[in-house]
Amino acid sequence: MRIVIADDQPLYRRGLEIAIGLEADLELAGEASTVSDLLRSAFDHRPHVLLTEVTLSGESTVKACAAAVEASPGTKLVRLTDSEDPEDLFEALRSGATGYLLKSMHIAEIIDAIRQVAGGAVVVPPPMSTWLVAEISRLGTSPEADLSAPWGLSRREMEVLRKVARGSSNAVIAAEMFLSVNTVKNHVRSAAHKLGTTSRTEAALKAVKEGLIDLHDVDL
Template sequence: MTIRVVLTDDQPLVRAALQMVITDTADIEVVGEAEDGAEAVRLTAELAPDVVVMDLRMPGMDGIEATGLITAGTGATRVVVLTTFDDDDHVYGALHAGASGFLVKDMALDDILAAIRIVAAGDALIAPAVTRRLIKEFTRPAVSPPRRSELDGITAREREVLTLVGRGLSNTEIAGELSISIATAKTYLTRLLAKLNARDRVQLVILAYESGLVATSQ
């Protein structure tokens, strides 16, 4: 099954580079290109792509507003943010807007393609460089009180798994850390998504930090 993608970036060269490498892949196709957020929202409604690759800083409607409008819709389109190192505040905003992936523009194109596939399959992905910046932001002195009440319905083991998800560990790494099978780690992740009403792994990371769970465990 081919993954249908809309590319959104106000820089034609960025869109052209992505278009060029996607043209050579059998399982991904570009069905539309947008140079601002408003156009991305319109194309999403018109074309119903599987994934929108979204720049954050654009004239007019920026990537955060566009991401929020796209993920709030009734469709299944998911958003992958393509960011730069100086976009920390924007990345945090896009997390809350519903983006499922965060990549940096200096990543290898093959890695960007792999991320598109991961997000299209229903998972989430944050580039390690972005994760480090987010962790630094999240672990500053608390901006708001910890929201532990959201975690009252989970078990002690699920809390351990959520902590490790918040630290950026993969399912394989979580399994090794807790001496459980990968299948069991996936089961705990599925339960957390359901109990916490989280759309994907990215939202679990947000909950882990905003509840104070990760900060207090390090």
């Protein structure tokens, strides 16, 4: 899997380079520290995942990323940022990103997220998923949606999904429901499978879009 990293912090790029080099299924195909370098590297290597900061040397990367993805439709765009502002998240998704990763995340989480995005998943940090779910609801989730839709979700799976939509981690959900973390993970995994999604965030998003979760009942 070919990866291109665009970031104007050499030490951070070096850390990602080392981490990617340790993974047998990942290849660092190119690096960039400027917008022009990003375009050149993306066009030359046609990466599976383009991991890039929102700005490089003070210049926005939005147009460059759009051009790169247009030239290579198979490329997945992942935004790498320090910003936890929901508006920045929404803007990244509107611009075609399917991943939004915080630089404060552990390197192992970033590597895992790269694989998930390459596999077709949408990856957003758990604390920000609540904002994303709320935005989707604001944009038109129907409150009259049929709650008996044939997804086959159990009562417990629905309860867990509501807490995921609230932005709770598996550990917090486990404590609130007096369950083990592994049991919560199993409920999340089962709900995601039934909904045809590949992550906890996508499962919560789909539950909201299908009207299975009413955000008025979620303590945001």
